[in-house]
Amino acid sequence: xxxxxxxxxxxxxxxxxxxxxxxxxxxxxxxxxxxxxxxxxxxxxxxxxxxxxxxxxxxxxxxxxxxxxxxxxxxxxxxxxxxxxxxxxxxxxxxxxxxxxxxxxxxxxxxxxxxxxxxxxxxxxxxxxxxxxxxxxxxxxxxxxxxxx
Numbered sequence: 001x002x003x004x005x006x007x008x009x010x011x012x013x014x015x016x017x018x019x020x021x022x023x024x025x026x027x028x029x030x031x032x033x034x035x036x037x038x039x040x041x042x043x044x045x046x047x048x049x050x051x052x053x054x055x056x057x058x059x060x061x062x063x064x065x066x067x068x069x070x071x072x073x074x075x076x077x078x079x080x081x082x083x084x085x086x087x088x089x090x091x092x093x094x095x096x097x098x099x100x101x102x103x104x105x106x107x108x109x110x111x112x113x114x115x116x117x118x119x120x121x122x123x124x125x126x127x128x129x130x131x132x133x134x135x136x137x138x139x140x141x142x143x144x145x146x147x148x149x
Contacts, residue, residue: 002055004035005110006144009042009061009096016069016120016133020060023118023137027144035148044099048108056112058147060140061096062133063117069132071119072139078113114147116140 008024011017021039028037038050042061051057063073075082081104082097096115103109118136129137 003053004056004058004148005038005051005054006035006058006148007038007040007047007050007060009040009047009059011041013125013127015122015124015126016118016129017062017123018127019062019118019120019129019133019137019140022129023060023116023140023144026137026141030141030145032148042096042099044102047096047099048103048106051103051110051113052108054110057110057114058144059096059100059113059115060144061115061117062120062123064120064123065117067119069119069121069130070134070136070139072136072143073117073119074143075115075117076113077115078109078111082115116143 006027008020010020012021024037024039040046077100081101118140121130121132
């Protein structure tokens with residue numbers, strides 16, 4: 001049986017950086033069978049443990065690329081590195097892109113890795129998402145549910 005894993009990445013104490021984790025929490029409220037949902041700080045080893053033995057992984061993280069806040073981008077990281085501009089600002093020790101490339105170099109990357117970036121507006125200390133990031137979470141949820149159907 002194929003294993004699908006969804007991982008929401010981020011730091012909920014850094015404003016919009018919590019968008020990935022919030023998306024994962026909202027996914028747990030849906031009726032997804034056969035999908036394991038995790039939250040992660042984004043630490044590379046933790047991510048690799050979450051996706052161990054998975055056939056398909058969907059990662060969600062906040063991004064800071066200069067696009068309008070709330071914009072959702074989808075990337076297939078299965079065969080090619082993520083664009084360096086996508087997660088160049090990270091409140092995690094490693095960015096999601098660096099964690100994926102580390103796993104790729106260790107041949108520990110699942111066959112399918114899809115990354116959704118939710119453009120944030122505020123990454124300062126504090127809890128709660130901006131309205132724009134909240135809108136991005138809603139958009140990302142719809143994209144992910146479509147991806148999983």
